[in-house]
Amino acid sequence: IRPRLHLEDATRAPMDFLHPFIQNVQEISDPYGPELRPKFRICDTMGLGLPFEDVALPRSIPRIFQEMRKLGLQASDLEFHPHNDTWLVVANCLAAVRAGCSVINGTSLGKGERTGNAPLEAILLHLIGMGYYREKQPQFPALNELVDLYAEMHEPVPPKYPLYGRDAHRTRAGVHADGLNKFWWMYAPFNVPALLNRPLEVSLTKDSGLAGLIFLVRQHTGRDLPKDDAHLxxxxxxxxxxxxHGRQTSVEWEEIAPILDLA
Incomplete structure (x- = not known):
């Protein structure tokens, strides 16, 4: 069994403690050969790490991993176990990978203790953009089923949660809806329907204008109506x-469709 050492709260631990500890472990494990070489899990237990090289140790995530590599540890020997207490978990994970860490510990859809562990869907998305997974990409649509399961368990994904929240790809602004009508890539970060199998959406408000209505009609019926169409x-x-007259909630397709009466 290959041992794994869990370096708890490493982003608050003095390096003059971590260095000799790791070196002692290496000396003890040397007689057992490379197959039983220990792995080291670097923990940002309270989310205090920073993704920058120009900040002091131990808070600098890239510098911690650079120090580990100087001690002779390979990328395959290193893991990163971060938390999101101060909002930097994704940036810290990407910094760790760039600094030579091969494994990120995380969860899906923001779950985890307190404010959550690393959202693996976000890490993978950025790694694709950084050139990883060129031959075979993760299947992001699979998480849509997990979104539904969490809702059934009364632990729904927050509406504003990136990528998979109800409102993640929804606009309520007319200028954005008009952009979607004319060139939808303008108001999408990437090909959302292809990568996530989730639609780009518009909710109708006092600010969505005719453009929002035109988008909904096209999305649900496939018809392109001119702005002077009588139904529209x-x-x-x-x-x-x-x-x-005071309405504050948005209007969805199910409510506006009977008024359009396009049948």
Missing amino acids: QRAYAWLLHEFD
Whole structure:
């Protein structure tokens, strides 16, 4: 069994303690050969690490891993176990990979103790953008089933959660909806439907204008209506009336479709 050493709270540990500890472990393990060489898990237990080389140790994530490599540890010997207490978990993971760490410990969809462990879907997305996984990419649509399962378990993914939240790819602004109508790549970070199997969406509000309505019609019926279409104008007049009289909630397709009456 290959041992793994869990360096708890490493981003608050003095390096003059970590160095001799790791070296002693290496000396003890040398007689057992490379197959039983220990792995070292660097833990940012309270999320205090920073993804920059120009900050002091032990808070600098890249410098910690650079120090580990100087001690003779290979990338395959190193893991990173981060937390998101101060919002930097994704950046810290990417910095760790760039500094020579081969394994990231994480979860899916922001789960984990306190504020969560590293969201692996976010790490993988950025690693693809950095040139990793050229031959075979992760299957991101598989997490859509997990989103549904969490909802059934009364632990839903927050609406604003990146990539998989209900509102992650939804706009309520007319200028954005108009951009989606004319050139949808303008208001998408990447090919969301292809990579995630999730749609780009528009919710109708007082700010979404005719462009939002046109987008919804195209999305749900495949029809491109001109702005002066009678059905469109009637539905838009109804929308304006709703919001002029105090409505605060957005209007979804199921509510506006009967008013459009496009059958």
